[in-house]
Amino acid sequence: MKAEPAECSVDDALAAPHATVPWTGVRNYQARNFMRDTMRVGDGVLFYHSSCAEPGIVGLAQVASTPYPDPTQFDPASPYHDPKAVPESPRWLLVDVQVLQKTRNLTLPELRADPQLADMLLLKRGNRLSITPVAPAHWRHIRSLLSD
Template sequence: MAYWLFKTEPDAFSLDDLKNAPKKTTLWEGVRNYQARNFMRDGVKIGDLVMIYHSSCKQVGVAGIAIVTKEAYPDPTQFDLSSDYYDAKATSENPRWVVVEVTYQSHLKKLVSLKDIKANDSITELALKKAGRLSVMPVTEHDWLQIVKMVST
């Protein structure tokens, strides 16, 4: 099992939206960064745990946990002319983007803010502390446990 952090803007899709989705499951769509896509395509596996991170909002930080329930396959929005994520260069023979499916597990008892994550010297490898632009990033087991520990402190 591996650990991941997936960013989302809660005004577009929040942890509450995931919790209230049919079967508490959704496609993690719209990833349009090649490095994030490669993580989803090559690294994210069924059973991996995901921290859902709310960004571009008043309360930025880790809001809850999901689990990967389906591995990468072509993102259907890249072929949909009406989608904001349409990609004219993508074809069914050569898709450019992928999705994974995630299922809601839980809300954290409190949001773990970016400020608190950056201030925690025990979190050493998290890309979010270094270059927080990626929407999908791996999390080491050590850093995962440090963030979870922050919920109870």
């Protein structure tokens, strides 16, 4: 799950009550569908900083809630406001994410250089999704890289 550290960094999440934050602002249907259809409470999350000087995986987290409507879609003052969304029929969902551990920054160049991650969805050219599934083999390999 990608976050812009200027908006919600791994440190911000760790400082939140129970190290848990709502994953607001997802405005891509495919990413929303990953949250809605495949994420379950307790699933592992790679906390990834994007749109920053050194993008990369900076923490390990877990899904901490079932999906529920993202309140920012209804707030006209929010940059994530969606005028077509109404409380009776929300368009956008979120899950809560609990950070379990801050890690070293496993940078994007390191990820790209690792042949065992060559087919990881996050690393596919043109991928702009903020949420992508991680294959079990990739998860295990990244965990081993972070424990070195």
